[in-house]
Amino acid sequence: MFRALLIWLALSAPLLAAPLSRNELEPMIVAPYALGDPVNDHGVWSLSNSGGGEAGYVFETGLLAPLPGFSGQAINILVLIDLEGRFIETRLLDHNEPIFVSGLGEAPLRAFLEQYRGHSIAEPLVVGTPYGAGGAGSDLVFLDGVTKATASVRIAHESILAATLAVAREKMQGVKAGPAPRPDPDHAEHLDWQTALEQRLIGHLSITNAQADAAFAGTKWANDDSFDDPEAAFIDLYVVDLGPPAIAQAVLAPETLAEVQRFTSRAPDDELLLLIEAGRHGLVSDDFVRNTAPDRISAEQDGLPQALRDADILPTLAANTPPAFEDATKMILRMDRRLGFDPTRPWELTLQAVRMHGQFQPEAGAAHFSVTLQTPERFFLRPEAPAALSPFAEALRNRATDLYGLAGLLVALFGALLAQSRLAGLRAFPAVRLMILSAVVLFVGFWGQGQLSVVTILAVLRGLKGGGLEVLLYDPFGLMIWGAAILGFILWGRGFFCGWLCPFGALQEFAHHIGRFLRLPEIEPPRSYGRALLWTGPVALVALLTVAVLAPEHAEAAAEVEPFKTAITMQFDRPWPYVLWAGGWIAVSAVWFKGFCRSLCPLGAAMRLGGLLRIRRWIPRRAQCGSPCQLCRVRCRYDAIARSGEVRYSECFQCLDCVRIHDDPRQCVPLILEEKRMRNAA
Known part of the structure; x- marks a missing residue:
């Protein structure tokens, strides 16, 4: 049976996203x-x-x-x-x-x-x-x-x-994005407004009323503006890159310079731009809202747009700036260098002039006036391109806190189970177990999304066949749980994961405790029927593999036989048929102890192989176990102990109930009889 199962697994189809092939892409091209x-x-x-x-x-x-x-x-x-x-x-x-x-x-x-x-x-x-x-x-x-x-x-x-x-x-465009240059904080250069203007460190756009009117000539908006002096400034725009401290010091008053420095300390990747418009056009519309994208200003570099946003700073200019700027429109915008903006290469800032035609529902017309800007390299530091992080390193960085927490939980759990006799002998063992299961449900399941699934097994085996397991590198949290489960296989068999680390299994166990609290009837199928139900899991697993091979487009739907996605991943936020399926199994567990785990679970069926991988028989036994004593077999809620007293490790969930009985002189029948014999002999 297991040999056939492994053959099916090796031939299973991939269930994970991969680049579309030519045959898949061609029907989508219009x-x-x-x-x-x-x-x-x-x-x-x-x-x-x-x-x-x-x-x-x-x-x-x-x-x-x-x-x-x-x-x-x-x-x-x-x-x-x-x-x-x-x-x-x-x-x-x-x-x-x-x-x-x-x-x-x-x-x-x-x-x-x-x-x-x-x-x-x-x-x-x-x-x-x-x-x-x-x-x-x-x-x-x-x-x-x-x-x-x-x-x-x-x-x-x-x-x-x-x-x-x-x-x-x-x-x-033929442009590959490199590391964004950063202003050099140590670059010292004495500048004032006039010097910066002469060195073209300040961009200047000057448009007269006549030039603006010519831009609308021949359109319906040609006569929708009035002015007295054709040579007066319609746009008199100055643009200053405030990123380099030397330039910012030359144009800003000390109080505004301090505010800019505080802003850049909070947002070091933003390049701030000072705009001064001394003409009659202005910079934004009357409906502009601060700290949003300006509606009359745009920027582009290499023919691609650059995002502009108001920095919400009201600037005061340095004393050496022209007196005419006192009544000019001033604002500070920000651009993000992480999105590819490079102030040391040419880029364009465009001011949009809008005219409205008509009285009712007026129609807008626009003319655009641009200025090209470029700040010299000497004001910037250009770092070397950082080595790209691998998907695994990136995922490790993003989930570092969760991984530390999971590592602590796993270390504690392994340590406790390695000292299983001491753990099982604790008077508060039931409470300790429930605390661990609570952490598994809340942290590993709902928070960490670490519920393992048979779908992952199919994908991993397919990756082994195809020569790569890169998909696992995107989820180090799940990878750590898989590693713990494999180590648990070697030490104890399937019981480590199924009994202690499966969020849905822990959820079922809590449901059973609630059932006992509510005094619901406890149902246990007849032993022969219970043994037959053990085969439903392998049948479900083989059926799932069959669908994956013969009809891979339906594999995801077939995998819904596992209620894990609904209960743990989606937290029951799904259509009612899925909720009914997952919630129904939890309700069943209130009267039939962990019914899904012991019957239909395809992941559990695959993990039964763990009983063959363990390196030792970790549950202690005595010669009297099974003959004549049957107490552990009767008390085992998983029916994992044969009449002979032998533990069936492929069905054992490592709940430690039998270990508690074995080590307790008040419960273990051979120990009780031995104590009576010694008293009689005395």
Whole structure:
């Protein structure tokens, strides 16, 4: 039986996400495009047009930008873009976000993704709605979010932008993102406003009324502005990079300089920009809200947009700045260097001039005026590119606290079970066991999401066959539990995991205690029927493997025979059939002790192999065990002791009840009889 089981396992199909193959991708490509050749080993493919020429790229966000959602897994979206960076299609491939799995359904998420079609990566895409009337004529492109799922939608949006920008920079712009330069705090250089202006450390954009009017010539907005002096300044914009301390000291008053220094100490990756507009245009609309994206200002570098946001600092200028700036519009914006912005390379800041035409429902028209900026390298330090962390190292860093807690729990548990006689002999042993099981349910299960599953076993064995187990490196918490379970196999068999470390098993045990407290009837199937139920687990396991091999598209649905995902991973936040299945087994456990573990559990069926891997018979036995004494066999709630007194380790859950009886002179029948014999002899 087990030999056949191992053959099925070795041939099982993968159940984990992998790059889509050509055969899987081709049906998803919409006409008139066709799938071209693979570009790299990260799932990026070229798109070709009807003539066979290169027309764009197709890729999965889960491979390029695996940003974890609430489920801990990335939202994987297929993105098709043309050579101009315009979205052809965005299609949901895979996700496990709870709000869309069992709450709202996938329809709102798919509807959200449809909004990208036709938009360009060069547009400043924002999830949300414009504030007030500030959106009129703004360059910001607002995408409608999904009510009650704001966070999940933003994760999907950031995944799309991060993956698309990565492809656009490298494949379409020829620019590979390197480490962002940082301002050199030790660079000392005496500067004042005039010196900085002469050295072109300050960007200047000057547009007269006549030039602005010419930008609208020939449009319906040509006569929608009035002015007296054509040569007067419509825009008189100065832009200063405040990142280098030497430049900031030259243009800011001491109190504002101190506020900027406090800001950069809190946000060291932000590059602050001072904007001074001394013309009559201004910088933002009347409906602008501080600490948000400015609606009339945009920036780009290498043809790709850069995110701007108000830093919420009201600047006061240095005494040496021109007196005309006293009444000028001033604001400080911030840009994130981690997103690829490099102030030492040319970039453009654009000011949008908006005119409104008509009295009722006026129509907005815009003209754009740009200034090119570049701060010299001498003001910055350019660090060497840090070595990329491996997925395992990144996961270790992200879950360090959880891993320390789990390591402490496992060390304590191993130590206690290695001294099992002392543990079982404690008067408070039942309370100690319940405390450990509580930690397993709450910390290992609900918090750490460390519930092992037969699906993981299938994936691991498939990885062994394919030559890689990289998937385990993304979950060091689960990997540590697997390691503990394997070590437990060697020492004690399956009992270590099934009896002590399985969150769903612990949940069933608590349900049984509640049943005893409520005085519910305790049901135990006839011994022959109970022995027959032991085969339902292997049958379920083989059936699951059969589905995985013959119909892999249904493997995930077949794996729902395990109630672990519903009860532990999703915490019962699923449609009612799943909740009924998982909750039903917990209710059954209130009257039938750990019924699922002892019957249908396919993971338990696989772990019965642990009884064959143990290195010793760790449960103490006496010659009288089984003949004539049957007390341990009768008291064993798992029916893991044969009539002969031999322990069936493939069915033993290491509850230590029989160890307590064996070591207790008030319970063990051979010890009681020996004591009577000695008293009679005396």
